[in-house]
Amino acid sequence: MTSSTAVLNPDSKAPPFDYNPSSMKQRMRVAALGLVAAAIAFYMGAFQWGWIHSVWDPVFGTGTQTVLTSSESETMRHLFGIPDAVLGSWAYTTEVVLAFAGSTRRWQFRPWLVILFGIDVIPLGIVSAMLVVLQGISVGAWCFWCLCTAAISLILVVLSYDEVWASLRFLWAAWRREPRLAALWGTFVGRPEPSGVRVAREMAG
């Protein structure tokens, strides 16, 4: 393998990790969990839309229904125009789609996609988990399915951070090679800028 084709090797590791954080195996776990969370949120959204007349809650009894019909939830519905659980389902769907998109070396080829995926999963995941807990405290009732999705959000953060870190390290190394915004932007959007190519070659070994 020449040094040029090495930067295209889809299976190469991404330092500091001794594995490829953009591998399909890694991303499939994120997509599968995101899909489960999206389905759970959509189940609650179906109740808010009136498609189903009750929500099964194995732990808190009518807790889920109390949360889904609370004044806080209604306020959100009037603000956004869509039930909050349906919006939650869409948010998890974005994680699934962004987990699927891109090659198995996207941390290098499309850092913008990985960073966008990271913003979607990491800060938004943490905030949504916090909101679920705050909502429980504010409403005075707990929602089993909301807590499940919040837990999934936090697991997704753990599963996704490595790829985001690899991308950030790649961008940082390219920036240190050539501290020019145009070059950094080119690397970020997926152009083989000289600095990015040199870093990619070094990382590919």
Place this chain on the structure above:
Amino acid sequence: MWARTLEMAVGVWLTMSAFTFAVPGAADAIVVPLAGGVAVLLIALWSRRARHAHLFVLLVALVLIVWGWARFPRPGPPAAQNAMLVGLVLGLFSIVPNEADKPPPAWRRYVRESD
């Protein structure tokens, strides 16, 4: 290209929804989804030839979201909620590049020219 295929599927749904979620006395509840659905289908077809054309779907998505949010008192009728949700989904698909599973063309060209 899977994102383009999904955009087409959502475009078909949007076109059909124009007649499913009609709102009495609101002709735009038919026109907006119908025009949006046709536009999405055409852009998705065009995107197979033009690399960045799929970004126009983002514009259609924004129109659907703004129309659904602003046209009726919230929470709006099913037509408005459908438009917003479809807009959000289309906005998501529209940012996925063509041939997303391959390296970007510029990287492929670089390797071809270097070897």
